[in-house]
Amino acid sequence: MKLAVFDIGGTNIKCGSFQDNKIASIEKFATPKTFAGLKLQMHRFIDQHNFDGIAISAPGAVDKSSGTIKGISAVPYIHDRPIFKELQEEFSLPVAIENDANCAGICEVNIGAGKKFTNVAFIIIGTGIGGAIFINKKLYKGNHLFGGEFGLMQTSDGGTLSTRATIVKAASAYERQTGIDNIDGEKLFLLADQGDKLAQDLIDKVYNYLAVGLYNIEVSFDFDALIIGGGISAHKGFSAEISKRLYAELVKNKVSEIMPEVKECQYHNNANLYGAAYNFISDYAIEVGNGNN
Structure with missing residues (x-):
């Protein structure tokens, strides 16, 4: 299994490739001003690889039942829209999104200081x-x-x-x-x-x-x-x-x-990326650990 992982921040967005429980090919780009710009930048990274899914860490209150991100943040266009559905349709891939602090915590509880x-x-x-x-x-x-x-x-x-x-x-x-x-x-x-x-x-x-x-x-x-x-x-x-x-x-x-x-x-700057990946794994009930997925 190979995932495109994104950490959306108010100034920059980090992205990388998660496979065999490791993240590689980490890149960073300025946070676009529009949702269309975000999708374009995501395409530039995703289209270089053969991914099985997209995992995202984002600010705001992520409501998985409605497929939206509630609240407010420095990235206003991600809120109060059917962002799960829109990204799934845009990339024809399964998508998982979770709040950024939650993602960092998920990382630490799964593989870090809280393991x-x-x-x-x-x-x-x-x-x-x-x-x-x-x-x-x-x-x-x-x-x-x-x-x-x-x-x-x-x-x-x-x-x-x-x-x-x-x-x-x-x-x-x-x-x-x-x-x-x-x-x-x-x-x-x-x-x-x-x-x-x-x-x-x-x-x-x-x-x-x-x-x-x-x-x-x-x-x-x-x-x-x-x-x-x-x-x-x-x-x-x-x-x-x-x-x-x-x-x-x-x-x-x-x-x-x-x-x-x-x-x-333990994971500091990359905790959100790892947490986004493990959130995807949890949401889609995928077994990991042997590196052969």
């Missing part, structure tokens, strides 16, 4: 916070497809986890308070390591907000593991610090016995 666990929360930290919930290794999306939208959890000061608990927001706060431009997450960590008190305080707040957020997630579901994704998860010591602070919250509330494993995601 050995049964009940897992995948938390992705970027400009905002999203994620996915897995119960008995099955994706739980909820009645309204909002399962795993951890970033919408409210904080005690009237914000949300997405507006309070990301390094991106902390870096922006540093820029506002100092007048210094071009501060990103890595630069903020570097400043903190060099003794910058403001940078240290801003990062400390991020860790504290995350610890409380993860505490709420853990006491709600009692997960085996929390898998941390997003670019910042690769920063040395990030997951370990979150784990330490989460444990402190659990101890404070006398529930330390439910402490989960907190692990950095």
Whole structure:
């Protein structure tokens, strides 16, 4: 079995060829402005190969029962249209689509950091916070497809986890308070390591907000593991610090016995592509593992 896999983002689209449980021929192109442009770019990749299906990771609330993507995103033309049917007819191939955060989680639960666990929360930290919930290794999306939208959890000061608990927001706060431009997450960590008190305080707040957020997630579901994704998860010591602070919250509330494993995601930038492929495999009930499909 050979799949064309696509990861649709607001700025770029990544694509590759999935076969024998590996992704090859990874390419990237600018996200087209129209649906017609998207199909044209997909043709340019798909027509070079002999694919058996198309697997897509996309923003938004993917409703498989209606074959549509609900919600809003930076790619407006993919929403509220019969996109499953349109792409199947366009390419004469079976199509599977799932939300991008869910795809990243599917990857980690199937072949990554969450592989050995049964009940897992995948938390992705970027400009905002999203994620996915897995119960008995099955994706739980909820009645309204909002399962795993951890970033919408409210904080005690009237914000949300997405507006309070990301390094991106902390870096922006540093820029506002100092007048210094071009501060990103890595630069903020570097400043903190060099003794910058403001940078240290801003990062400390991020860790504290995350610890409380993860505490709420853990006491709600009692997960085996929390898998941390997003670019910042690769920063040395990030997951370990979150784990330490989460444990402190659990101890404070006398529930330390439910402490989960907190692990950095394994697949990082290619998680969405792999997750899209494994979502296709699940949707079409295809057996994999021996490399002979």
